[in-house]
Amino acid sequence: MKIESIENTYHLSQTSLTKNQVQEYRRTYLWHGFFLFVLGCIIPMFIDLYTNPRAALSAHTLGIMMGTFLICVGLAFPYIEFAGKWLADWAFWLLVVSSYSGITIQVMAAVFGLIKTFAITGKGFPGGPEWMEISVDITAKVISSFTLVACFIILYGLRQVKFDSLSSKE
Template sequence: MDYRRRLLFHGICLFLIGLFTGLAEQHFANVRMALAAHLEGVMNGTFLLAVGAVWRDVKLSSRASAAAYWTLLGGTYGNWAVTTLAASLGTAALSPITGAGHSAPQWQESLVTAGFITIGLAIIAASVLLLWGLRGKAPPPG
């Protein structure tokens, strides 16, 4: 699989999703969280574009490359999705600033909290894999 090209594709796709989320901000139960969801889409899309741009320099085994790719996609899309869910439900889970003045039933708060924890762990795992793959000397130019 051409991970580099797929990361670039998903970066633009997630960036576009973030833009559309921004257009719909006023229709969410928690407008501040909707702004956060818009920013998550745009920023995570940009992150995927940056990773795609340096992917040729990431030196990992095929198994580790696949793990990095899938945790990147799960983490970045998941970050946007969980934040959008939180904006839709009006939860305040793990977001004292964007959630100020909002609350939802406990099961919704727990769902969003579990989502944010899972996504956080995925992004950390992907970042560690990328850092590992970028260690050492860069290949000579040319």
């Protein structure tokens, strides 16, 4: 039985990236995804040490979720059509920065008992210093925007592209 590579079995995107660049992005997405997944598994090991254990469980969930999301993007990467390398770079950095920043502010909420941004997980805790509450609140809003922009870039790259009549007769 002959084993064919995925490139021979399915139509891959006609992106402006080379095959080596696509493989490098894919490997990097997968690496960061698995690393975030592992961080998400490590966080609850120290649940008794956090000021706010509910926020620690939220950080655990976020690490698992964002890790899985980056793994999925890495697996889907060969099918995403980017107009240029700069767009692939933007999507990558927006997702990676928002993933690590998100897990960092969740862990900060767990360690310092922050409540301003974390109304549900912070209920019943006194809160942290005002400067920390404000900076975490701003960071949470900015990284949410980063994730949304990256998702729109990826969705645009995954749109169905019409092929000309010559290429469809293959």
